[in-house]
Amino acid sequence: xxxxxQHPSWVICKSGTSVKIECRSLxxxxxxxxxxxxxxxxxxMLMATSNEGSKATYEQGVExxxxxxxxxxxxxxxxxxxxxxxxxxxxxxxxxxxxxxxxQYFGPGTRLLVL
Amino acid sequence: xxxxxxxxxxxxxxxxxFLTINCTYTAxxxxxxxxxxxxPGEGLQLLLKATKADDKGSNKGFEAxxxxxxxxxxLEKGSVQVSDSAVYFCASPTYSSASKIIFGSGTRLSIRP
Numbered sequence: 001x002x003x004x005x006q007h008p009s010w011v012i013c014k015s016g017t018s019v020k021i022e023c024r025s026l027x028x029x030x031x032x033x034x035x036x037x038x039x040x041x042x043x044x045m046l047m048a049t050s051n052e053g054s055k056a057t058y059e060q061g062v063e064x065x066x067x068x069x070x071x072x073x074x075x076x077x078x079x080x081x082x083x084x085x086x087x088x089x090x091x092x093x094x095x096x097x098x099x100x101x102x103x104q105y106f107g108p109g110t111r112l113l114v115l
Numbered sequence: 116x117x118x119x120x121x122x123x124x125x126x127x128x129x130x131x132x133f134l135t136i137n138c139t140y141t142a143x144x145x146x147x148x149x150x151x152x153x154x155p156g157e158g159l160q161l162l163l164k165a166t167k168a169d170d171k172g173s174n175k176g177f178e179a180x181x182x183x184x185x186x187x188x189x190l191e192k193g194s195v196q197v198s199d200s201a202v203y204f205c206a207s208p209t210y211s212s213a214s215k216i217i218f219g220s221g222t223r224l225s226i227r228p
Contacts, residue, residue, distance in 0.1 A: 004158075006158075032214055034214075034215070041221075041223070042220070042221070043204065043218045043219060043220045043221045044159070044204070044218050046215065046216075046217075049214070049215065093158050093159065095158075095159075097214055103161070104161075104214075104216060106151075106158040106159040106160065107158050108157050108158040109156075109157065109158045
């Protein structure tokens, strides 16, 4: 149980295009999901907290108009990287809040390469 | 706020060697402490956790003891395998929100056959 999936697993796009990444909790409902980005050989950086039915809360320094988050249901959150540029190339990981306190379940990640 | 600091890698060991990856924390109170593992090309998996001082978390032969005297949560394994090659992250909830987790910088572990 407690499986989180992400789609796509990797994507290559041209500079200036937008890319949507989906994060799904497959066998449980997640009121809260989190989006992280990870640069090569670095730790995870929390980008935003996504709450079902409400606006996402962005961490300091993360552009909310650049990284659009939608959490329309208890099993799906999406991250859209708008007008992507090469510096947006990264590994994006989502996680979903588990039933037990302080438990998060992580997706396998999406590798984005912007040319 | 809470923070975790872990030893920098990479760490390279031979199979069956003893492993220690150091992690220390600074926190208000005594938050839960976690070790996550990230295998190549994958997301993070919770390896083990401890919710209070003196607790020992264990899983897959790995252990870590929550020591408030030294504010540490070092990860240990008595005999590593090639399949343990991964990046290991020490982590803790933030002070402001138990739902948010802060991660250490990660330690890359490589095991030679």
